[in-house]
Amino acid sequence: xxxxxxxxxxxxxxxxxxxxxxxxxxxxxxxxxxxxxxxxxxxxxxxxxxxxxxxxxxxxxxxxxxxxxxxxxxxxxxxxxxxxxxxxxxxxxxxxxxxxxxxxxxxxxxxxxxxxxxxxxxxxxxxxxxxxxxxxxxxxxxxxxxxxxxxxxxxxxxxxx
Amino acid sequence: xxxxxxxxxxxxxxxxxxxxxxxxxxxxxxxxxxxxxxxxxxxxxxxxxxxxxxxxxxxxxxxxxxxxxxxxxxxxxxxxxxxxxxxxxxxxxxxxxxxxxxxxxxxxxxxxxxxxxxxxxxxxxxxxxxxxxxxxxxxxxxxxxxxxxxxxxxxxxxxxxxxxxxxxxxxxxxxxxxxxxxxxxxxxxxxxxxxxxxxxxxxxxxxxxxxxxxxxxxxxxxxxxxxx
Numbered sequence: 005x006x007x008x009x010x011x012x013x014x015x016x017x018x019x020x021x022x023x024x025x026x027x028x029x030x031x032x033x034x035x036x037x038x039x040x041x042x043x044x045x046x047x048x049x050x051x052x053x054x055x056x057x058x059x060x061x062x063x064x065x066x067x068x069x070x071x072x073x074x075x076x077x078x079x080x081x082x083x084x085x086x087x088x089x090x091x092x093x094x095x096x097x098x099x100x101x102x103x104x105x106x107x108x109x110x111x112x113x114x115x116x117x118x119x120x121x122x123x124x125x126x127x128x129x130x131x132x133x134x135x136x137x138x139x140x141x142x143x144x145x146x147x148x149x150x151x152x153x154x155x156x157x158x159x160x161x162x163x164x165x
Numbered sequence: 166x167x168x169x170x171x172x173x174x175x176x177x178x179x180x181x182x183x184x185x186x187x188x189x190x191x192x193x194x195x196x197x198x199x200x201x202x203x204x205x206x207x208x209x210x211x212x213x214x215x216x217x218x219x220x221x222x223x224x225x226x227x228x229x230x231x232x233x234x235x236x237x238x239x240x241x242x243x244x245x246x247x248x249x250x251x252x253x254x255x256x257x258x259x260x261x262x263x264x265x266x267x268x269x270x271x272x273x274x275x276x277x278x279x280x281x282x283x284x285x286x287x288x289x290x291x292x293x294x295x296x297x298x299x300x301x302x303x304x305x306x307x308x309x310x311x312x313x314x315x316x317x318x319x320x321x322x323x324x325x326x327x328x329x330x331x332x333x334x335x336x337x338x339x340x341x342x343x344x345x346x347x348x349x350x351x352x353x354x355x356x357x358x359x360x361x362x363x364x365x366x367x368x369x370x371x372x373x374x375x376x377x378x379x380x381x382x383x384x385x386x387x388x389x390x391x392x393x
Contacts, residue, residue, distance in 0.1 A: 011318075012256050012282040019213040019372060026212075040220060043200035044188040051268060057208050057326050065206040084200075095202050106331055109185030111176040111350055112391040113331055125304030127198045135193075154189045164195035165328050 008131045011053050011106065018078035022056075022070065022088040032061020032089035036147035037101065037118070040082045043109075044156040049080020053106040056086060059099075063092035090120070098125040103112040105152070115163045131161045166200055167243065167327055167384060168373035174359075175390040176350035182311065183311070183346045205325045209287065213250050218283040227281035231260025231298030233374040240291040242328070243385025247291025253381070254320040255295055256282045262303030262313075271303050296374065302341055314341035314348070323383035330383045333392040337361050351390045359389050373390055 023030050039050045054077065060070040070089065080086045091099045098119055104113040119128055119140050128136055138160055143146035152160045178190035192367075198204070202350045222229050238296040240251040244261045258281060265281050281300075285293040305311040316333045323330065335342055342348055351357040362377040370376030 010264035010269050011256075012265065013267070014217075014282065015214075015254060015256075015284075019210075034359065049189075055329075056202070056346050059203065064235070066209050066212075071209055071212040072206075073210050073213065075213075077212075097201055097203065100203070102326060104326075104329060104393070107189065108393055109183070109189040111178055111180060111186060111190065111347070111393055113329060114191070126201065126203075127283075130196050130198045156193050159191055159193055161193065162191050162195050163257070165329075 011051070011077070013077075014119065015107070016053055016075060018092075019074050020076035020086045022072070022074045022086065026071040028091045030060060030068075034087065035090050036085060036087055037141070037150060038083060038147065039087040039150040039152060041078050041084065041105070041152045041154065042082060043154050046156070049078060049107065049154075050080045051107075052078040052082070052084070054078065054084045055104040056088070056101050056105075057104075058088065058101040059091040059094050061089045061092055063075055063094040090127055096126070098123050098128065100127070103152070110154075113165070114154070115165045116152065116160055117163065118148070120148065127163075135161045166301065167205070167325070169197070170384060170388065171351045171386060172352075174356045174386075174390055176347070176390055176392060177352070178348045180346050182308075183350075200289060200327070204327050207325050208322065210322055211226060211250075214252065214284060216284050216286055218280065219285060219295065221277050221283055227278045228297045229259065230276050231279075231301070232296060234299050234306060235370050235374040235376045236295040236297065236317070236379065237376065238293050238295075238319065238334070238379045238381055239380045240287050240293070240323070240383065242323055242383055243388070245382075245387075247287070247289070247385070249287060249289045249291060251283045251287040251291060253287060253293045253321050254283070255285065255316040255317060257300040258295070258303060260298050260301050262301035265364055271308060273301070273303065281305065290360065299336070299375075311344075311346060312341050314339045314345050321381050328383040330381060330389060331393075332381070332389055333360065334379050335361050337364055347392055350392075356359070356388075356390050359387065360392065
């Protein structure tokens with residue numbers, strides 16, 4: 005049974021393709037980033053609001069042809085999907101995409117970060133070594149897969165904001 | 166460098182009485198991370214999201230049912246400075262306690278003249294204003310008599326990625342405020358009081374609407390608590 009937030013459907017629509025902005029195509033490698041969001045018992049969650057924030061393929065934030073911010077919501081199978089470009093490494097950080105989740109039963113927003121590979125990165129290194137792998141997306145045809153487990157077995161590491 | 170959010174200003178993650186929280190809030194402690202350019206970067210969501218509906222109450226034959234209210238919400242940063250141009254999303258149920266959302270199973274009537282969602286842009290003083298109707302209370306399904314008090318949802322962007330604030334505004338003096346599991350998940354009474362709007366003297370507003378003022382403090386010691 006669902007309790008709020010009854011986040012309006014329209015708010016979660018139309019902002020999940022970051023590859024085109026005001027008719028301009030973002031430079032770089034277009035990728036699809038998708039994944040499934042599940043709770044303690046493994047059940048996929050419908051209508052989780054997912055926001056992302058990332059650099060573009062040249063390491064610029066909020067560039068004229070790439071705003072770096074996007075939003076979508078999971079479908080009935082718990083799946084979210086973004087079209088974006090692979091971000092560049094910026095100032096000592098590995099390439100990464102910031103995630104923010106909003107959902108009923110989440111008293112506060114949850115923040116996590118998707119990486120493309122393991123390596124030296126101060127934000128990845130802040131996570132206990134045994135759990136770092138959990139933040140690395142899987143390469144799939146056309147993009148990357150990043151599943152998020154809110155709680156329980158193989159729980160995704162989340163950051164204090 | 167932004168100071169970390171003070172736990173005293175925030176709700177508990179797992180709330181007794183709100184069953185879903187125990188399946189969804191992480192069991193592992195949240196990880197503290199250094200703040201680099203990305204966490205302190207400034208997303209510009211208004212490049213993707215257009216403003217929508219500045220008035221939810223309507224007029225004449227198309228007036229929504231319910232008590233007319235005029236909301237004045239001010240977005241300020243951790244230093245108390247107004248966040249000019251901040252994007253603010255607002256949503257709430259109708260006067261009978263029904264949301265426009267398809268997932269709302271509450272057996273209450275929809276209002277053909279009410280669409281409970283707006284997206285506003287703050288002016289130079291950080292102010293957004295919304296003419297709407299006071300939302301109703303509603304029962305939470307599958308609980309023993311938990312009713313949500315009237316409340317209005319807000320989603321706001323501060324200056325940087327870490328300043329995102331999503332919360333609920335409550336009305337002062339509502340008896341259901343005392344028993345609401347969500348509002349009372351904020352333990353600190355001072356922080357909890359910041360989730361309440363203030364009713365302004367009636368002679369200061371439009372003759373037919375009650376004026377409520379509210380502050381959205383995105384972070385800091387006096388932060389408005391996050392709520393789902």
